[in-house]
Amino acid sequence: MQSTLTSKSIFQNWQVPVMFLIFFGIRALSFLLVDQMIIQAILVFLILMTLGILYFKNPDWAFYLVLGELFLGGSGHYLEFINLSIRALLIITFILLWTLYAIGNQKLLQNIDLNKKFSVILFVFYLFLIISIISGIRYDHAVVSIIQDLIPFLYLPLLFPAYHLLSKPKTQEYFIRLLIVFLISSAVFSLFTFILFSTGIVELQEPFYKWFRDVSMGKITNMGAGFFRVVLPEHLLITPIILIISSLLMRDEKHHKMWRFLLFLASIILVINLSRIYFVAIIVGLIVLKYKHLWKRWFIISTTTLGLIFLIFTSLFLISSGGKSLGLELFGIRISSIASPHIEESSATRIMIFPEALKMIGTAPILGQGLGASITFLNTVTYKQITTRQFDWGYLEMMVELGILGSLALVSFIFFAIWKLIEKINHAPDWHDFYVGLLASIVAFLIINITSPAIFHVFGIFFFVFTLAIALQPMDIFDRLINILYRIFNRIEQ
Template sequence: MLLELIIGSKGYLFSGDILGTQLAIRIALWIILMSVWFLREIQHYWQDRKLSWPFSYYRYFWLALTVFLTYGLAWGILKHNDPSNIFLDFNNWLYLLIVLPAYRLLNQENYKQYWPLLMAGLSWLVLKTLLLLFAFSHNIFLANTEIYRWVRDTGIAEVTEMQSGFYRIFMQSHIYVILAWLGVVLLVSWLIKKKQTSRYWLLALVALGAVVVISLSRSFWAGLVVGLLVYWPLSLLYFKLNWQQIIKTNLSWFVALLVGFVLIFGIVAFPYPKPWLDVSMLGLLSDRTDIMNEAGAASRWSLLPELWGGITINPLSGQGFGATLTYQTDDPRIRQSSVDGSYTTYAFEWGWLDIWFK
């Protein structure tokens, strides 16, 4: 389950048709995992008459989450929202429940045996991202046809050619790269405090940082900044680093990011086979940091008034899971299938406003 979450992105890397419905292996694994965990919890409660930590200490949180999910599901059904949209919307929240078996797993003495699995998944995720960047930047192995079709059909990545001539390789699974990068920064801090070598982990920072840049995700970049803002006081209060160690740690991850840029440029400009892109890294960063006019950002701004209007209709009861909105956008990806740029979706990228709307 852990490995599939890391490498599977949307979860349809492996799937099959059952009774006319496409069933992803992720859903099957989730059902098996939660069923086994639930039966084990019943067994433990029957023997000890005690709830495990997530239930006992955070029971009000789990109760509130259960009420929220039940209400959103029931209200979406009562409002006759599209059943498939309801399922997909509701399913996104259900995956929060895997923290329950994860907690049980981390409390076992042999939990460290799963670290190699985690490392293998992250290594493959990094390697796959770099290989896709190389393939598309050099147009090899029919990258624009067969590889693109495979990537699109399995949902493992979104490949987009940017105006600067760079190919954006974005995967939902890259969220684990962000977490791993921040985790390695913490580890490097600890190693520096202990005056131990950290060169292999610095190489990991280079590779992970390169993937974060390749994703060209403003949300991931913002998450990285927030993570660093949390890390800085943590390094003082928890790790108790002195100023020399703090400077050394920050220089380590900063230099690693710069080397990550060099790695990306080396992949794109590698002379064999002949690259067919003329990439401007400064132009690329300028495009992605333009939060008003860049296509994706402009699309979100176009959605905002419609989303706010939907919220004001039912500010207390909401619209339920699966509720949709239609808005106009100049995003070229939408314009390819919609002449007037109208787009209807149940998934919004406005965080808490999305939750409020539903």
């Protein structure tokens, strides 16, 4: 692979420090402007103007702006305009510009004709989505709630421009830099937040906490002994990142030390997040990684990954508790609550919701009750009726809102992606690791969706959009993919 290398690696680029600056700068700016809606509106307008100018200069540049916000902009709500996030406005505007540009050049049908089967699936799903909107209105669901549930699905057409633009080497390199900066910066931000609360510098209900909860859409929970859970929406991407890196490391050759460093950082985020279903998804995903990998290499990397996660957890807990505990009790409770949900509050609440969700499905099993649904259940601890839009059951929420038919149409996207990836793996027997990692990531998403809306969450939709954009590429991208993977951190030695 020496012949494929250049004087600089893909990661060694001027864009990288700029990306780091944007990641932390947008968070600092958002915190300072949290109540300054007029200034936020002006900034949103300027960014949208920039998007339009960039698009007519070069569509690739506009796509870079959209990708940059997606991976560096957290929840997408750091800037808003009349309750619309900068992310929603950027992506919908970009899709409209791309569509109008394609129509103007009489290339729309050509550009959206990626695969006949996929086109049928997309058409059928949007048909059921329209029915779900109508059902939501018929069931008197709040219009705002319907729109909030609809927005992630409006991002699916991003697949068409993503497919064409990601076929370009410069876009691929930019995409890789974004992913790496996203991972490193997310680990730093999660650890920084963890330290703030663990040391008592910042406490719950203070301005930073409220900004983190209401703008970053995060969650901070005191787990005791100075250990705080730090959860953010973008953490949904950490499980697939861990699985893809693990899959790449399973190739029996010498790997750049940065890959193991990135695995370490991703594991820190996973540990601080401390979501049980993520750990289950990692284990199941690692099992899937055995596909096409040698037993010895698979076992070494899998045990190393799990051991690293456990070591980070015990080390962080030992430090946060002042050396008093390794956190084994907490870890045991979190794991045990999967089988015995009554021993942990959030698991117990999920069990309370379960029968009510089944009843809601029973009232409209075929087409569902529509988008914007909420659920009311009896809390058997407080004996109070609670109404919430958080179902805590991904598949049940899908069936409540989309019905069985709409849910099957959505799941069809996933099985189509699995089929295309297996096709790629079978045609690339000597360098299949990246595709196997994507396959394991899809399975992990299916596991996570048991207890959370992973596959119809904004980041879930984006994951499947970009996975399909890669899986649908012609096989000649294979040689370029190998080239890119080797060039991420490697360069010609001077």
